[in-house]
Amino acid sequence: MEKIKNYIGGTFRPAQSGEWLDNVNPATGEIYSFIPDSDEQDVGEAVEAAKAAFPEWSRTPAAIRSKYMLDIAERIEAQLEELAMDETNDNGKPIWLSRNVDIPRASANFRFFATAILHWETSTHMMDDTAVNYTHKSPLGVVGCISPWNLPLYLFTWKIAPALAAGNCVVAKPSEITPLTAYRLAQICIDAGLPAGVLNIVHGSGPKAGQAIVEHKDVKAISFTGGTKTGEGIARTAAPMFKKLSLELGGKNPNIIFGDCDFEDAVKTTVRSSFSNQGQICLCGSRIYIEQNIYEKFRDELVKRVQQQLVPADPLMKETRMGAVVSKSHKEKVLSYIELAREEGGNILTGGAEADAGGRCKNGYFLQPTIIEGLSETCRTNQEEIFGPVVTLQPFETEEEVLGYANCTPYGLSATIWTSNLKRAHNLAHRLDSGIIWVNTWLLRDLRTPFGGMKQSGVGREGGYDALNFFSETRNVCIKL
Numbered sequence: 001m002e003k004i005k006n007y008i009g010g011t012f013r014p015a016q017s018g019e020w021l022d023n024v025n026p027a028t029g030e031i032y033s034f035i036p037d038s039d040e041q042d043v044g045e046a047v048e049a050a051k052a053a054f055p056e057w058s059r060t061p062a063a064i065r066s067k068y069m070l071d072i073a074e075r076i077e078a079q080l081e082e083l084a085m086d087e088t089n090d091n092g093k094p095i096w097l098s099r100n101v102d103i104p105r106a107s108a109n110f111r112f113f114a115t116a117i118l119h120w121e122t123s124t125h126m127m128d129d130t131a132v133n134y135t136h137k138s139p140l141g142v143v144g145c146i147s148p149w150n151l152p153l154y155l156f157t158w159k160i161a162p163a164l165a166a167g168n169c170v171v172a173k174p175s176e177i178t179p180l181t182a183y184r185l186a187q188i189c190i191d192a193g194l195p196a197g198v199l200n201i202v203h204g205s206g207p208k209a210g211q212a213i214v215e216h217k218d219v220k221a222i223s224f225t226g227g228t229k230t231g232e233g234i235a236r237t238a239a240p241m242f243k244k245l246s247l248e249l250g251g252k253n254p255n256i257i258f259g260d261c262d263f264e265d266a267v268k269t270t271v272r273s274s275f276s277n278q279g280q281i282c283l284c285g286s287r288i289y290i291e292q293n294i295y296e297k298f299r300d301e302l303v304k305r306v307q308q309q310l311v312p313a314d315p316l317m318k319e320t321r322m323g324a325v326v327s328k329s330h331k332e333k334v335l336s337y338i339e340l341a342r343e344e345g346g347n348i349l350t351g352g353a354e355a356d357a358g359g360r361c362k363n364g365y366f367l368q369p370t371i372i373e374g375l376s377e378t379c380r381t382n383q384e385e386i387f388g389p390v391v392t393l394q395p396f397e398t399e400e401e402v403l404g405y406a407n408c409t410p411y412g413l414s415a416t417i418w419t420s421n422l423k424r425a426h427n428l429a430h431r432l433d434s435g436i437i438w439v440n441t442w443l444l445r446d447l448r449t450p451f452g453g454m455k456q457s458g459v460g461r462e463g464g465y466d467a468l469n470f471f472s473e474t475r476n477v478c479i480k481l
């Protein structure tokens with residue numbers, strides 16, 4: 001069985017403790033590789049390697065940094081098939097999704113920040129004829145990037161790429177549940193000739209390896225995506241050390257569907273926004289609010305299409321659109337929420353149980369896509385992040401009413417609005433407690449735009465120049481004329 005290794009100082013190494021963790025394929029329930037159970041010793045080594053590489057890398061011209069990164073982007077593209085297969089085996093997601101979304105986006109992340117750094121401008125402020133101020137940006141030094149399991153290589157590279165582009169050296173940790181494509185990325189970096197120590201990848205658990213990155217005194221910033229509770233713990237450790245923090249946390253996103261929407265487009269996209277990646281995307285809409293005058297028509301059509309299109313099956317089959325959820329414990333967590341929804345008086349319109357994908361997947365972690373109605377906006381099912389293939393439906397009559405529903409959770413990541421009334425769309429968009437709002441679309445991403453949430457969905461924004469600014473220190477220089 002394959003043993004995944006840490007990538008430190010340009011070489012592959014096991015954890016110093018010699019301990020390993022199991023890596024399970026969620027579609028089969030079988031252990032298929034091992035990962036290093038790293039701790040603070042390994043993180044310490046990685047930080048030292050990053051510190052040693054930093055002076056050279058930070059002085060390397062942006063155009064050369066960009067070249068390394070473009071080379072990495074091309075190598076990811078060239079290995080699309082192998083990487084897609086690895087991602088699906090690690091995560092349980094349909095191979096279609098790995099091929100068409102996860103891996104292409106990982107390459108796009110490197111390509112985007114490799115070119116963004118070439119166009120990054122700083123500002124000047126003239127004070128009449130008295131003085132000129134200019135803003136100077138420099139890399140922070142060694143930074144930490146910690147990513148989750150739902151979009152493994154996609155989110156890992158979304159953090160690493162801007163950090164490297166801005167001239168930092170990185171200690172990164174992928175989720176211990178989905179480590180494989182991060183390991184492949186290390187080999188790609190070696191093949192691309194990325195100087196040793198510029199990127200270091202430490203594998204292991206959150207409480208051991210992740211916490212050691214957050215606690216290390218020489219790690220200047222932490223960029224984290226994951227659960228809200230974990231983010232809270234990270235902030236507790238990092239804030240008193242005055243580290244820069246970017247936290248992209250959970251969501252409980254509303255989809256608001258008005259009677260005047262393009263019905264076909266709204267239903268079709270809602271199937272995707274509810275259940276893509278088995279509902280395990282922080283941007284999935286899990287609370288669907290439908291205007292009363294189309295409630296029944298929309299509900300019946302949504303249920304019909306989900307039953308027809310989303311049959312849980314072997315994620316390696318090219319036609320599969322509903323794969324396995326990421327782990328046994330996650331499957332159980334989602335099932336416990338379905339049980340809670342029943343206790344709270346919810347009516348399960350479809351799904352509501354485990355699924356058997358048969359064949360080699362008979363012991364995998366599959367769930368039926370689940371649609372529930374009849375719950376209030378304030379019940380736990382509608383307040384807590386489930387992060388699985390479970391959505392609720394609720395009718396509304398007025399804009400004010402649905403705005404209240406949409407904003408009534410502790411989260412504020414994203415929202416979608418479906419309407420042909422432009423005035424209403426703007427009006428609502430400006431009043432929703434969400435960092436990302438889509439009107440008549442979902443998950444349409446321009447990588448230049450700010451990405452992140454309000455309230456318990458996080459702190460800070462990723463994407464575009466926001467990410468480059470996060471990974472930089474800013475000085476103002478004032479010169480008297």
Ligand code: TXE
Binds near residue numbers: 175212281385
């Ligand atoms: O996330 P964790 P998990 C939500 C979702 C899910 C829940 C838990 O609701 O059910 O979070 O998922 C590392 N110091 N999202 O358990 O634990 C960990 O090793 C430093 C939302 O995977 O937050 C992993 O690399 N690092 C979401 C990463 O943090 C620590 C995506 C995320 O793990 C750590 C995924 C610590 N003390 C889950 N503890 C989104 N919003 O995209 C853990 N980690």
